[in-house]
Amino acid sequence: MTGKILAERYEVQRQLGKQTGRQTLLARDLQTQELVVIKQLFLGGDFEWQDLKLFEREAETLKSLSYPSIPRYLDYLEIDEPDSKGFALVQTYVEGKTLEEHLRSGRTFSESEVKQLAKSLLEILIYLHEEQEQPVIHRDIKPSNILLHSRSAHTVGQVYLVDFGSVQNQAAKFGGTITVVGTYGYMAPEQFGGRSVPASDLYGLGATLIYLVTGLHPTELSQQDLKIQFADRVSHLNPSLIDWLGWMTEPSLEKRLSSAGEAWLSLKNPRPIHKSPMVVQQPPGSDIKLTKNSEFIEIVIPPQGIGFGLIALLSAAVPASIFLLPGVFSAYISTYNSEINHQFMLISGSFFLGAVGVIFLFAIFRKLRLRIDRQQISYSSHLLGLRWNNSKAAPRPDICQLEIEEIKSLMPDKRPELYKVSQMIIQTGHQKYRLGVKQGLSESEIEWLATELSQWLGLKIQRTLTDGKKNKWF
Template sequence: MTGKILAERYEVQRQLGKQTGRQTLLARDLQTQKLVVLKQLFLGSDFEWQDLKLFEREAETLKTLSHPAIPRYLDYLEIDEPDSKGFALVQTYVEGKTLEEHLTAGRTFSESEVKELAKSLLAILRYLHEQNQPVIHRDIKPSNILLHSRSGNSAGQVYLVDFGSVQNQAAKFGGTITVVGTYGYMAPEQFGGRSVPASDLYGLGATLIYLVTGLHPTELPQQDLRIQFADRAGQVNPNLIDWLEWMTEPSLEKRLSSAEEALRSLKNPRPLKKTPMVLEPSGSDIRLIENSEFIEIVIPPEGVSFGLITLFTAALAANLTLLLRFVNGEMDEQHFSIAGSLSVAVAVMFLFSTFRKLRLRIDRQQISSTSHLLGWKWNYSIEPSPTQDICQLEIEQIESKVSQIVIQAGNQKYKLGVKQGLSESEIEWLATELSQWLGVKIQRTLTDGKKKISM
C-alpha cells in the first residue's frame, strides 16, 4: 500500500489504523507536499448504509468547523479502483501521540497536568457545543485525544480527533436510535440513543479518571452506575475528585450540563460535602492508627468473662480430680487423655481471651487481618488481598441487632463485629474512618436468614 497514489494526488506513506470496513492512512498531498490523513470507508460485504451516513456526517461537520485543536476538512473522494471501492475523507494531519499511547508507554500525569488537559479539552467542547447547530462528539476517550510538544511543566498541545460518531441537531436520524461511542466512556443516556452536550462531559470525565488512576473505567468498580475511583486516585486533591464525580454523574439532571459550567466549577470548586463525624466511643480500648500511607485497627483481647472463669475453674478442678483417679488406677489412659484434651481446649480459650490481639491493616498495597498472641502472628481466618481489589464497605445487620463491618476485596470478605467484641458505636466509628480513608461509601444491609436487603 505504501507509495500508492489515490485520486492522482495523495501518495500513501503508511497505515495509521484499521478496523472492519475502513482504514486510516497517512498520505502526502502531491500538490501541496503536506502530510494529510486519509480516512477510507470500503463498500464491502460488511458495508452498512448507517456507516455511510456517519461517514458523510463527519465530512459535512468538519467542513463547518475551524478550530486550531480540531483537524480541518480538505477533500472528499469517491474511490473506484479494482481492489477498493468506497469513499475517502481527507483532513489535516496532526503530529502527536494519543493519550492512550502515552499511558500504555508508562507516562503518568500530575494533578496540574490533568487540570491543564481538562481546561484545554473543555475549551474545545465549548466551541463545538456553542455552534449554531451544537456539535456533539459522542466518543471522547483517550485514543481520540492527541498530545504534541510537551515541554517543562506543560502537558502539551491538545487536539481532539475522530469525528466519526459526531451528531448535530440538524442531522439526527429520523426515528432511528443510533447508539455510538465506546463502553466505559459512554454516558448512560447514550445507550438509549440520546446524546446531549453533557454526554461529552461524561466522556471527558471518564478519560480524566483514566489519567489519575491508570485504569480504564471498565476496570474500576461501579456502584449505582457511578465509577468508584477515589481510592485509586493516589493523593489527588478532594476537590478534583469531587469535580470528576460530578462530570461522570449517571443522572443527566445532576451532572454538569455545559463545558462553560464545567470550566467554572474546575476553577472554583463547590463546597465539599463533609461526612458526618463519628467520634470515638468513650471508654473504647480499640486503637486506631491512620495516615496517608495506611490505616490500622488493633482490637485488644476480649477479656475473661465470668462464664469463662467459671468454666476454667471447673475444668481445673475436674482435671485435678481426674488426675487423682488416674494415679489411683481408677481411670485408664485413653479416658484420661480425652478428658485432658478438653481441659487443654478450655485453657486455650482462656489464653486467647486474655492475651490475643486482632489487627486489621490496609495500606496502599494490601489489606490483611492478623492475630497476635505472645509474640506469635498469623493470618486471622483469611489471606491478605491487594488493596486495589477493595470494592465495597458494608455495615451488615444480621437478623436482630447484631452488626458487623464487611470489607469486600475481590472474592474475599474481611469482617469486624460482635465476634471481636465490638459495640454498635465502635462499629459505626470504625466504618466511618475506613470509608473516609478508602474513599468508599458505606452500604447498609439487613440479612434475615439467607436474604440480604439494602437499607
C-alpha cells in the same frame, strides 16, 4: 500500499490504522507537499448504509468547523478502482501521540497537567456545543481520540480532539433513526438508550481523566449504582478535583454538570465540599442495618429482645396471674357480690397478662424503620407483616436540624463530667423524629447514626445538655 497515488494527488506514506471495511492512511499532498490523513470507507460484504451515513456526517461536520485543536477538512473523494470501491475523507495531519499511547509507554500526568488537559478539552467542547448554530456532540471522547503535540516536562502541550466518526449534530438528532455509538466505559448511561446531549461528552471527558489519574480504564474499576468508584485510588489528589471528576461522571443527567462552560467554571472555582469533623464506625456487635446511597438513607432497628427488665416483669406477672385468675373457677358457686369480685379479678388478670404478652411480642418481633429519601422522611414500626407509622411523614426539604440530646448525670456532685446520651432528634418544621435509648440504642450507636445522617443531610449536629430544668446549647 506505500507509494500508491490516490485521486492523482495523494501519495500514501503508511497505514495508520485498519478496521473491517475501513482504513486510515498517512499520505502526502503532492500539490502542497503537506502530510494529510485519509480515512477510507469501503463498499464490501460488511458494508452497511448506516456506516456511510456516519461517514458523510463526519465529513460535513468537519467541513463546517474551524478550530485550531480540531483536524481541518480538506477533501472528500469517491474511490472507484478495480480492487476497491468506496469513499475517502481527507483532513489535516496532527503530529503527536494519543493519551492512550502516552499511558501505555509509562508516562504519568501530574495534577497540574490533568487540569491543563481538562481545561483545553473543555474549551474545545465549548466551541462544539455552544458556538455552533447546531450543537455538535462528539459522542466518543476517550484516550485514543485525544492527541498531544509538543508535550514538555511542565505542560501537556497542544491538545487535539480527533475522530469525529461518531459525531451527532442537532439536525441529525431528530432525523429519525437513532444509532448507539461510543466506547464502553466512556459512554454516558443515556447513550445506551440512543440519547446524546452535550453533557454526554462531559461524561466521556471525566471518564478519560479518571483513566489518567488511576491508570485504569473505567471498565476496570468497580461501580456502585452505575457510578465509577475511583476516589480510593487517588487520595493524593486535591479533594476538590476528585469531587469534580465524580460530578462529571454522575450517571444521572440531572446530577451531572450540564454544560462545558459550567464544567470549566466549576473546575476553576470548586464547589464547597462538606467534610465531617470525624468518622464514626458502626459499633462492634451492633445489629442495626444502615443502607445509604445517593437516593436515600434508611435505618432499621431490630427488635430489642428480652432484657433484664422484661424478665423482672415476667417474674412479677406469673404470681399475680396465679392470684387473679382462679376467680374463674369460683365464679359459679359464689354469691352475687362474690361473683362480681371474681369477674373483676378475672378481667384484671387477663388484661394484665395480655399487656405483658403485647410487650413481649413487641420486644421479640417489632422492627423500627427510619427512612429519608429525596422526597420525604418517614418513621414506622413493622410487626409480623403489619406496618404503622410512629410519626406522620414530612417533606424532606422541611428537615432543618439534627440534634443529640444528652441528660445530666444522676450524681452531678460526685461525677460532674459524666453525661448519658438520651436520644437523637431530627427536627422538621412542626415535627420531631426521635431515636435513642428508649428504642434500645446505645450511646455509641446514637453517635454513629447521627454522624451518618449529618453527612447525608449536610447538617451539622447540634448538641443539647438537659438537666431537667433548662436546655443549654454548647
